[in-house]
Amino acid sequence: MPTRTPTICLQLLQLYFPTRAARFPSRCSVIAARQSSNDASLPTKSITFFPSPTDQGAAKVLNSQALARLPTSSVLRSLFLGAFFSSSLLFTPGFALLKKVANSPSSIWNPDKNPLLRAVVKPLIYDQFCAGINRSEIQARIAQIKSLGFSGVILCYGKEIQVEKSNPQCQSVDLAATGGGDQELEWWKRGNLETLDMLGHGDYLGIKMTGCGKSITNDLLQGKAAPPSFTAAMDAIVQRAISQNCRIWIDSEQQAVQPTIDRWTIDLMRKHNRGGGQAVIYNTIQAYLKTARAKLEHQLQLAHAEGWTLAIKLVRGAYIDTDLRARIHDTKAATDAAYDAMVHDLLHGTGIRGVPTGPGFPSMQLFLAGHNAHSVARASALVRTLHARGTLRTLPEFGQLQGMADQLGCELLQEGEDAVVARASPGASAMPVPRVYKCLTWGSIRECMQYLVRRAVENRGATGAVKDGMPALARELRRRGVDALMGRRRRGRGRRMSG
Numbered sequence: 001m002p003t004r005t006p007t008i009c010l011q012l013l014q015l016y017f018p019t020r021a022a023r024f025p026s027r028c029s030v031i032a033a034r035q036s037s038n039d040a041s042l043p044t045k046s047i048t049f050f051p052s053p054t055d056q057g058a059a060k061v062l063n064s065q066a067l068a069r070l071p072t073s074s075v076l077r078s079l080f081l082g083a084f085f086s087s088s089l090l091f092t093p094g095f096a097l098l099k100k101v102a103n104s105p106s107s108i109w110n111p112d113k114n115p116l117l118r119a120v121v122k123p124l125i126y127d128q129f130c131a132g133i134n135r136s137e138i139q140a141r142i143a144q145i146k147s148l149g150f151s152g153v154i155l156c157y158g159k160e161i162q163v164e165k166s167n168p169q170c171q172s173v174d175l176a177a178t179g180g181g182d183q184e185l186e187w188w189k190r191g192n193l194e195t196l197d198m199l200g201h202g203d204y205l206g207i208k209m210t211g212c213g214k215s216i217t218n219d220l221l222q223g224k225a226a227p228p229s230f231t232a233a234m235d236a237i238v239q240r241a242i243s244q245n246c247r248i249w250i251d252s253e254q255q256a257v258q259p260t261i262d263r264w265t266i267d268l269m270r271k272h273n274r275g276g277g278q279a280v281i282y283n284t285i286q287a288y289l290k291t292a293r294a295k296l297e298h299q300l301q302l303a304h305a306e307g308w309t310l311a312i313k314l315v316r317g318a319y320i321d322t323d324l325r326a327r328i329h330d331t332k333a334a335t336d337a338a339y340d341a342m343v344h345d346l347l348h349g350t351g352i353r354g355v356p357t358g359p360g361f362p363s364m365q366l367f368l369a370g371h372n373a374h375s376v377a378r379a380s381a382l383v384r385t386l387h388a389r390g391t392l393r394t395l396p397e398f399g400q401l402q403g404m405a406d407q408l409g410c411e412l413l414q415e416g417e418d419a420v421v422a423r424a425s426p427g428a429s430a431m432p433v434p435r436v437y438k439c440l441t442w443g444s445i446r447e448c449m450q451y452l453v454r455r456a457v458e459n460r461g462a463t464g465a466v467k468d469g470m471p472a473l474a475r476e477l478r479r480r481g482v483d484a485l486m487g488r489r490r491r492g493r494g495r496r497m498s499g
Helices: 004-016 025-040 072-086 088-103 115-129 135-147 181-197 214-222 228-243 258-272 292-306 332-348 373-389 406-423 445-461 463-486
Strands: 130-132 152-157 204-207 247-250 281-286 310-315 364-369 397-401 436-442
Touching: 072 088, 072 115, 072 463, 088 115, 088 445, 115 130, 115 445, 130 135, 130 445, 135 152, 135 436, 152 181, 181 204, 181 214, 181 228, 204 228, 204 436, 214 258, 228 247, 228 258, 247 258, 258 281, 258 292, 281 292, 292 310, 292 332, 310 332, 332 364, 332 373, 364 373, 373 397, 373 406, 397 406, 406 436, 406 463, 436 445
Parallel strands: 130 436, 152 204, 152 436, 204 247, 247 281, 281 310, 310 364, 364 397, 397 436
Antiparallel strands: none
16 A cells, blocks of 8 residues: 555646656656546536636736745745645545534543644634634734735634434434533624624624524424524624624535525525615525525516615535535536526626516625636626626625635635726726625634534535645745845735735
8 A cells, every 4th residue: 555655645746847847757657547536426516616627718827926925934835735635535534523523522532632732723724714713813803814915804613413314304402512502692792792892894793503502493493483592692792893884704515404594594694685786685595406596586676676785705615514415416527507697697697587587687796706717706807898898787895715725715815906907097988996805713722613614525526626726836946945045035915905
């Protein structure tokens, strides 16, 4: 049986020194064949984080000026984790270990109690994907992200309840181990108010309804109306968000609870998304579900008929490991097509049944939370084209998860900076500047581990795409090394954009 170290070293050798890697053609061919075979067995629906070869025609080549804004620590972690997710030998035992850290009741496996485990997990994994454990860590991370040029952040608390795939229709959750539903709801409310206190003008608060505790999760599972205690807690959170000029994402969750989440969120939008076409509450639609387009059309029809503003965060999907397979598109290509078609129609203001088209298209807010370079490049190009024609009906915002698709986010930032420079040219028309955000989860390491496990599942499904993104990062790291040796000043710090 081959050892793990030579495999991963050869993968990194191919990235940094491709001519030297060519001296080992037989070994590299075996690695490639093994990886290709392994990819074929993976789920067909997953989030794509970096451009694949078929994406290159639509996506711009990632340039060094865009990547230069990234901190070296982020580049190093991305390369390491990319090699980890690309290695069939490393991923399987590593993922099993990650799940044990997430789920084991033993204090030995709890990184919040075991300092040795914490010393490995926090700097290598937690710091790549999460905001921090306490206020000082979180605010420092947010300041760093904004200094790179991002418009803001989406900050989420990591707690949620997972419903087992083997029992997606369960009708109750045991409350015996808790202090009661009202106490859990109060903790959740305080946690979200505390999260808002760490946000600035224009930022987002990300909310998971199952974070309210097991009593609310029972209500979601059983399709009940929102209890008055939950409505009062949400009203307090919304009023605080409005006072700080922040907005609220209601995250998608597993399909066992999602229909009720949609109903409760629509009620919140009816109540709070009124006046001047501005929205406070955003619902989430997962494009990998076969019902996604019908759900979008239904919600836009309701908003148009009742006079409130629909706000949607459009994603591909994050619960493939637990959602019912029959409800998900049969192929990844079908998911990609569904996502791109919804974006196309919303930007054009056409193709949505039951609402006016063209200039009469209902006012709405759209956030494209995506890591697929092809989809993001198409959307960005379409925004520019329709804006130039005067036919853009919805101006989207863009966002990626912290630690994922960093190259893609930097490329969008570079487009925005280029647009700002172009505006200053005599006779130039004003082009829209994309607003780009990073989404971060905060909490203790243990509280965030289920979130991190889901991220690992999604990355594993995009192994080939992760490998495609690594050469650009490797070139950037190599360039920084050469600059350091030559005594050249580091370039490419981000700048804040207006517009």
